[in-house]
Amino acid sequence: MSYASPALNRLAEPSSLDGIAIPSLPDAAPCAVRGEVVVELSMRHAGTRALTLRYELQGPAGAPVVFVAGGISAHRHLAASGVFPENGWLNDLVGAGRALDPARRQLLAFDFVGADGRLDAPIDTADQADAIAQLLSALKIVRLQAFVGYSYGALVGLQFAIRHPARVETLIAVSGAHRAHPYAAAWRALQRRAVTLGQLQCADAQGLSLARQFAMLSYRTPEEFGERFDTAPEIVNGRVRVAAEDYLDAAGAQYVARTPVTAYVRLSESIDLHRIDPADVRVPTLVVAVEGDRLVPLSDSVALVEGLGTLGQLRVLRSPYGHDAFLKETDRIDSILTSALRAAGDPA
Amino acid sequence: MSYASPALNRLAEPSSLDGIAIPSLPDAAPCAVRGEVVVELSMRHAGTRALTLRYELQGPAGAPVVFVAGGISAHRHLAASGVFPENGWLNDLVGAGRALDPARRQLLAFDFVGADGRLDAPIDTADQADAIAQLLSALKIVRLQAFVGYSYGALVGLQFAIRHPARVETLIAVSGAHRAHPYAAAWRALQRRAVTLGQLQCADAQGLSLARQFAMLSYRTPEEFGERFDTAPEIVNGRVRVAAEDYLDAAGAQYVARTPVTAYVRLSESIDLHRIDPADVRVPTLVVAVEGDRLVPLSDSVALVEGLGTLGQLRVLRSPYGHDAFLKETDRIDSILTSALRAAGDPA
Incomplete structure (x- = not known):
């Protein structure tokens, strides 16, 4: 991987998008920054490309960092904050008392490589994982407490756990497996x-x-x-x-x-390009599967966990929301995340 | 219902389509005729229409008649015969020793109303049932031994059993229920x-x-x-x-x-227009459901059978072919048909 110059690496802009300076926030209000990092990414099927990674980081400096990645239409804005008050795609799972409490940890997310529509070439989940590793380097984040991936984000998380195992303590992979199922x-x-x-x-x-x-x-x-x-x-x-x-x-x-x-x-x-060997994953991984998910059959989640060996654990939910359960069954998902993050070093 | 004149009612053409006279067949070869009947059909959503019904009838005169109706892409040609040697859509279920043995019974099928693409208007399953009743009248068939319907044909069969119960002894409805499921x-x-x-x-x-x-x-x-x-x-x-x-x-x-x-x-x-009240069905009905059918959930088949009361029976198959099991699990389907036709008056 080659990095852009440090000057380019952190263009954090702790202001709202229209350039108005933000008011000082009360202590309880979690802070949030958005920024861009320019990287050179060596891609699996698309050569080496200069790409702009857009991230948002919410939560107090020094707190453990959790990377959160969602489906292909998710983006860097997880949840409303004092700085960025519009609702995010994960609003219901982020908040005081939740596992993803931005007062207690830093939540990092980015816009997927390709999400801006400027890269018209095959993009591998491995490319996304490498981009995230470059983003962490640029942000001087040595190691994530956890990578929480849902749907496409789970696939990226598995690649991250294979390619950058030293940079993450635990992976929580929801509604995603080691391959795209042929029917899906x-x-x-x-x-x-x-x-x-x-x-x-x-x-x-x-x-x-x-x-x-x-x-x-x-x-x-x-x-x-x-x-x-x-x-x-x-x-x-x-x-x-x-x-x-x-x-x-x-x-x-x-x-x-x-x-x-x-x-x-x-x-x-x-x-559909995603294919990994679960035996290559070297990070403790909690696989969360939803019975009735029409894209990720339970049998694939079971095969993934079997391939993970002693590093793998499985939780199965039943939900009428199928593949979207992560976004809908927020209390049950929160409770699963709470247990998993506790196992990954949270105070009980 | 209004009928076309008798002269028009039976245009059976026991010749191949190019007009060449057919050779005389050995006794064992089942005979088959194709014909057209012009009817006036009072339709639920499309007014009264003059329609040409195209049928094929295979099997010896005098044998019990079974009407067979399939999915929306099925047609009047069920299976190869000496007269029409090309394979039909139900070839694997028709033959010597099968429940649908054209040496032992007459198999009747038609091209669905609308199948020729000339009727550009909403077509109800009730319209199909009424068209079949008119076809039977034209062919002087008083009563069917059975109506075997699969997929769309099962919906038409249910309508037939509601609207023309005196004309059929038993209904076998495979992979079809009392409604279109909202997801399907x-x-x-x-x-x-x-x-x-x-x-x-x-x-x-x-x-x-x-x-x-x-x-x-x-x-x-x-x-x-x-x-x-x-x-x-x-x-x-x-x-x-x-x-x-x-x-x-x-x-x-x-x-x-x-x-x-x-x-x-x-x-x-x-x-999608199909909706009946199962309590209105007045004919003994065997519902055959396939676990894993992505169009007709088992729960709908169960609800149908419950609504049929004492007239209803349920058989459930498990098949990797889902909705298409009728066309693929031919031995198992044949055995179900054999039992059902035996109950409807076949010699054991």
Whole structure:
């Protein structure tokens, strides 16, 4: 790995985005900084690239650092703070009394390599792991107390535990395994085809929206849909419209508004490129699986844990939210994280 | 219901399609006829329409008649015969010694209303049932020994048993229930959106192909894909291509070659329009469910059987082929059909 010059490495900007100086915060308010680090990344399938890594770090200096990585649409902003008050993608799991309490530890997250849509090349989960290691070096963080990865973030965490084991004490990998399951990979491949079909004719947004709507079906479960959308279809303009279509429309539109097409395609691909040998993981790892996850079958989580040998532990949840349980079953996930972080050196 | 004139009602053409007279067949060879019946059908959502029903009837005159209806891409040609030697969609379940032995009974099937792509309007499963009743009248078939329905055909069979109970002794409904499950309906709605996205851009075939490929994922299971497609993805022209994509390409192309876009859209919709009250079914009904069917959850089959009361029975299969088990687990399905037809008056 080659690093950018130290001057470039930490462009922490402890101010809001519009440049207004932040007010002084009460002691209880956790501090947060955002910054960018320029690195040269030697990528598995895309050569060596100069990339800008965008991170956010929330919590008091000196506290243990936990890296948190989510699904392919997650980003560096985990949760609201005094500095960045908008809600983050993990808002419900971050807070006072939670395992991820920004008063007691530093929470670090970044925008995935490729998330800005500027890198139109295959991106490996190993690339993400190496980028995170470079980010830690730039931030002078020697070792993480934990890497908490969910979905795509779990895959990246496994790569990190293989490639940079000295830099993390424990890995918590939720809803992600050692490989992309062939059925889930096929599902994602078809989503990418929806994007391609849209792109053919400059209907990029429609293609991406449709891809996201198909993805939503893989993130959730028939149980949830059965509860939420059990009304008869309507005939609208001579076409049948089923109960879930309003919800799916909204999900597609929301996603299109914030996601570059290239980012979606390349990060979706990245999930399918993922393949590790669990025996190569050299960090204690808690695998959290959700029974009913339509993307990561329980059998793959079990195979992962078996491959981890004495370093692996398995927790299984049952949830109507399937693959999205991490974002929805927040109390149960928090309790799992609390136990895992306690084992990784927290005071009881 | 209004019938077409008797002269139109039976246009049985016991000749091959190119008009060449058929050779006389050995006694053992089951005879088969194809014909067309023009009917006026009062439809639930599409007014009264004059429609041409295309049927095929295989087996000796006078034998008990079993009506067989399959998924939305099934048609009137169930199996090869001396007269129509090409393979049918149900070839593996039809034959000497099978429950569906065309030497021992007459097997009747038709092309679903809408299958020719000429009816661009919502089609209800009740419409299909009424069309079948008219077909039976035209063919002077008073009563079926059994209605064997699989997938969409099971939904039509349930409607037939509600609307025309005097015309059928027993119903065997495989992989179909009293409603479209909301999750499966959402899945199909998105397939139809893929068609629409294609149509918008004059890429009809690509849209239909993509819809079919998504449908294939709902017909099969992760178990099967896990076995068949467990190889690493490739990078082809800078894009990730997963192991199942060749298979999905072929499935899409094959489907596009034989299916009018309108037929696909309207029959897909028809599944989602389906809703019956099981208590209205007045015919003994065997419900065959497949554990792991991603379109018809076991819980819906159980609810159907509970609603059928004393008329209902349930058989559950476990199969890696999921929704497609009827077409794949032919020995097990045959044994179920044999028992069911025996109960419906067959000699033991």
